[in-house]
Amino acid sequence: MRISAGRLDFKELNKRVKAAPGNVEIEECYGQRFIGSGLSGKTVIINGTPGNALGAYLDGATIIVNGNAQDAVGDTMNDGRIIVDGSAGDALGYAMRGGRIFVRGSAGYRTGIHMKQYQEKKPVIVVGGRVGSFLGEYLAGGLIVVLGLAGESESQSAPVGNFTGTGMHGGLLFIRTEQALENLPAQVWAQDAKSTDLEIIVPYVNEFAEYFKMDAAEILQGRFQVLRPNAKNPYHQLYTAN
Amino acid sequence: MAVNYLYPEYEVARNYDRCIACRVCERQCANEVHEYLPDANKMTCDDSKCVNCHRCVSLCPTRALKIVRSGNTYKENANWSRKTIDELYKQAGTGGVLLSSMGNPEDYPVYFDKLLLNASQVTNPSIDPLREPMETTVFLGAKPQDIRRDNFGRLLTDIPPHLKLSMPVMFSAMSYGSISYNAHESLARASEALGIFYNTGEGGLHEDFYKYGKNTIVQVASGRFGVHKDYLNSGAAIEIKMGQGAKPGIGGHLPGHKIVGDVSRTRMIPEGSDAISPAPHHDIYSIEDLRQLVFSLKEASNYTKPVIVKIAAVHNVSAIASGIARSGADIVAIDGFRGGTGAAPTRIRDNVGIPVELALASVDKQLRDEGIRDNVSIVVGGGIRSSADVIKAVALGADCVYIGTAALMALGCHLCRSCHGGKCNWGIATQVPKLTKRLNPNIGFKRLVNLMTAWQHEIKEMMGGMGINSIESLKGNRLMLRGVGLNEKELEILGVKYAGE
Ligand code: SF4
Ligand code: SF4
Ligand code: SF4
Numbered sequence: 001m002r003i004s005a006g007r008l009d010f011k012e013l014n015k016r017v018k019a020a021p022g023n024v025e026i027e028e029c030y031g032q033r034f035i036g037s038g039l040s041g042k043t044v045i046i047n048g049t050p051g052n053a054l055g056a057y058l059d060g061a062t063i064i065v066n067g068n069a070q071d072a073v074g075d076t077m078n079d080g081r082i083i084v085d086g087s088a089g090d091a092l093g094y095a096m097r098g099g100r101i102f103v104r105g106s107a108g109y110r111t112g113i114h115m116k117q118y119q120e121k122k123p124v125i126v127v128g129g130r131v132g133s134f135l136g137e138y139l140a141g142g143l144i145v146v147l148g149l150a151g152e153s154e155s156q157s158a159p160v161g162n163f164t165g166t167g168m169h170g171g172l173l174f175i176r177t178e179q180a181l182e183n184l185p186a187q188v189w190a191q192d193a194k195s196t197d198l199e200i201i202v203p204y205v206n207e208f209a210e211y212f213k214m215d216a217a218e219i220l221q222g223r224f225q226v227l228r229p230n231a232k233n234p235y236h237q238l239y240t241a242n
Numbered sequence: 243m244a245v246n247y248l249y250p251e252y253e254v255a256r257n258y259d260r261c262i263a264c265r266v267c268e269r270q271c272a273n274e275v276h277e278y279l280p281d282a283n284k285m286t287c288d289d290s291k292c293v294n295c296h297r298c299v300s301l302c303p304t305r306a307l308k309i310v311r312s313g314n315t316y317k318e319n320a321n322w323s324r325k326t327i328d329e330l331y332k333q334a335g336t337g338g339v340l341l342s343s344m345g346n347p348e349d350y351p352v353y354f355d356k357l358l359l360n361a362s363q364v365t366n367p368s369i370d371p372l373r374e375p376m377e378t379t380v381f382l383g384a385k386p387q388d389i390r391r392d393n394f395g396r397l398l399t400d401i402p403p404h405l406k407l408s409m410p411v412m413f414s415a416m417s418y419g420s421i422s423y424n425a426h427e428s429l430a431r432a433s434e435a436l437g438i439f440y441n442t443g444e445g446g447l448h449e450d451f452y453k454y455g456k457n458t459i460v461q462v463a464s465g466r467f468g469v470h471k472d473y474l475n476s477g478a479a480i481e482i483k484m485g486q487g488a489k490p491g492i493g494g495h496l497p498g499h500k501i502v503g504d505v506s507r508t509r510m511i512p513e514g515s516d517a518i519s520p521a522p523h524h525d526i527y528s529i530e531d532l533r534q535l536v537f538s539l540k541e542a543s544n545y546t547k548p549v550i551v552k553i554a555a556v557h558n559v560s561a562i563a564s565g566i567a568r569s570g571a572d573i574v575a576i577d578g579f580r581g582g583t584g585a586a587p588t589r590i591r592d593n594v595g596i597p598v599e600l601a602l603a604s605v606d607k608q609l610r611d612e613g614i615r616d617n618v619s620i621v622v623g624g625g626i627r628s629s630a631d632v633i634k635a636v637a638l639g640a641d642c643v644y645i646g647t648a649a650l651m652a653l654g655c656h657l658c659r660s661c662h663g664g665k666c667n668w669g670i671a672t673q674v675p676k677l678t679k680r681l682n683p684n685i686g687f688k689r690l691v692n693l694m695t696a697w698q699h700e701i702k703e704m705m706g707g708m709g710i711n712s713i714e715s716l717k718g719n720r721l722m723l724r725g726v727g728l729n730e731k732e733l734e735i736l737g738v739k740y741a742g743e
Contacts, residue, residue: 239341
């Protein structure tokens with residue numbers, strides 16, 4: 001079913017998306033928020049720019065954005081896929097627990113904060129370009145890959161901002177860059193990815209490359225650094241019982 | 243060996259004339275205070291481990307035990323109290339941040355105790371609740387601003403979703419993990435029996451308790467533990483936890499050793515990993531951001547449930563509450579500094595936040611002044627100990643109260659304030675199987691029902707005395723209150739007159 005969002009209010013648009021019997025294609029999306037909240041069992045294609053909190057609590061649906069997305073994409077997402085053929089704003093994949101998010105371009109600050117994994121649920125974020133500061137803060141599980149495919153700036157600085165992985169106590173961060181990663185917090189342990197490490201990301205890089213018609217092998221050629229937490233109980237030693 | 247500067251705060255006083263060396267106390271004390279000496283056929287103890295929880299005292303068959311404050315004296319003075327000295331020594335010994343539990347225990351004013359209620363005499367009749375109907379039912383949620391009719395003049399009744407309660411009391415957020423399965427079951431069953439609500443706290447909802455959904459408030463906190471679509475749709479309301487009275491401005495941290503078995507399953511995080519709730523929600527830096535979370539939750543629950551925003555009572559609470567009332571939230575919950583916790587840094591617990599009575603009075607006034615009081619219901623917690631506190635809170639402007647500590651006390655909590663140790667001898671703030679089974683939910687739920695039933699009677703009696711037959715007409719009725727021992731500023735903030743005026 002096709003829905004022309006145009007000037008529709010977000011409530012009305014989302015009501016129609018939920019009510020649609022099968023897959024949905026939204027035309028002329030002009031920033032309507034909360035599209036796909038808790039959605040499962042269908043594919044939503046969005047042409048235009050969805051507003052904040054796209055796919056919050058997503059529960060198995062697939063969302064494809066032909067354009068840029070805004071803040072809080074995939075907040076507390078549980079399952080499903082979000083594919084953004086453009087860039088995304090801040091707080092991408094906040095507290096995400098499952099499913100996969102692919103962003104062709106860059107993402108803003110606070111990407112993948114407090115992602116966690118549980119049993120078979122393992123959230124994955126792949127960002128093609130750069131991300132802002134606070135990448136993977138409080139990371140408790142899951143996988144974040146930043147590819148740094150950002151044209152000229154690629155070689156000049158690492159594709160992440162400051163405070164990467166602060167408070168990290170689980171999960172993995174992969175960053176593709178020739179640059180040394182500076183100012184990493186004490187909770188994080190960084191090293192060059194070994195071939196066994198790279199195996200972890202190969203399927204997701206392949207999936208990314210397939211969506212955006214890129215050459216996965218070429219991407220995987222680059223230097224990847226992997227960041228792990230130093231301990232799963234980083235604050236354990238901090239307290240005295242009183 | 244390093245000198246131990248600390249002297250035990252409590253002593254176990256055992257009457258050896260009565261003690262039959264049955265070793266019950268030894269088995270009951272998870273802190274391993276008591277020990278049997280086989281050669282002497284006699285009990286001994288290590289007072290330094292005693293937290294004064296009275297478990298052994300309550301179970302000793304011959305009443306041979308009591309716990310007394312240790313007679314030992316530091317050279318205290320008005321500036322250096324025993325607590326201050328002890329804490330300093332602890333930190334010098336360990337280098338750690340002091341960690342405590344339950345609410346602020348310090349000697350700050352309790353305003354509820356300085357407020358007195360009115361009663362009818364001569365000119366307006368009081369009402370006998372045993373003879374006449376008294377209404378304690380309350381509805382929580384946004385109230386429509388105006389009456390709307392359709393083209394045929396029929397009343398439009400599609401009001402925003404509400405919670406209906408038989409009395410203005412709910413059990414406040416206590417997560418599964420911080421308290422036990424049996425404690426949660428007791429709270430859930432009591433809520434169902436009473437027609438009120440309990441709150442999951444931020445640890446998710448155990449699969450066994452989905453059946454109590456219509457009496458459940460599900461919480462969403464910064465860590466988003468156990469939050470998924472079914473969870474959001476399982477309860478009667480969704481609460482966004484922005485803050486907590488016991489530890490305003492800081493997050494939560496359930497240590498990995500408590501993330502075991504079902505707690506791990508319910509939180510949806512692996513066993514043994516710390517459950518860290520960051521201090522802020524990192525997607526909420528403004529009221530506009532809060533509005534976004536409110537509406538994303540409403541979208542995910544199809545606008546069928548009221549959304550509560552819970553904040554700690556802090557200095558600018560009325561301005562913050564005003565923002566919340568404009569954020570699309572249906573209910574604002576304010577948690578005072580006496581509110582309990584399973585663990586909080588001592589300095590935060592004891593020094594941050596303000597009394598809920600003052601916070602409530604100023605929030606109610608601010609929202610009225612701005613004409614947005616009906617946008618939200620107000621729920622207050624953190625310091626409600628009795629039905630009198632409930633009545634006074636309602637008269638100060640609350641729609642309803644949350645009780646946490648009082649509910650746990652009904653389940654057996656003896657306020658030992660050692661929840662952070664995870665070895666609660668009463669089976670409440672622990673996940674150790676041999677301890678959790680001490681709390682029988684069949685008894686626990688009954689005791690909660692007893693407590694609330696008693697409070698409801700008392701509430702009706704106090705209302706009747708004031709000549710009020712519906713709790714709604716007491717709401718914000720500050721003329722029913724008078725202050726004693728308060729200065730003018732306090733009276734002004736509380737919006738009450740002095741006794742005798
Ligand atoms: S429970 Fe009482 S009687 Fe039994 S050993 Fe302890 S103090 Fe003695
Ligand atoms: S900690 Fe509790 S059970 Fe143990 S000795 Fe002290 S009062 Fe008794
Ligand atoms: S819940 Fe248990 S540990 Fe906490 S104060 Fe009460 S009795 Fe003590």
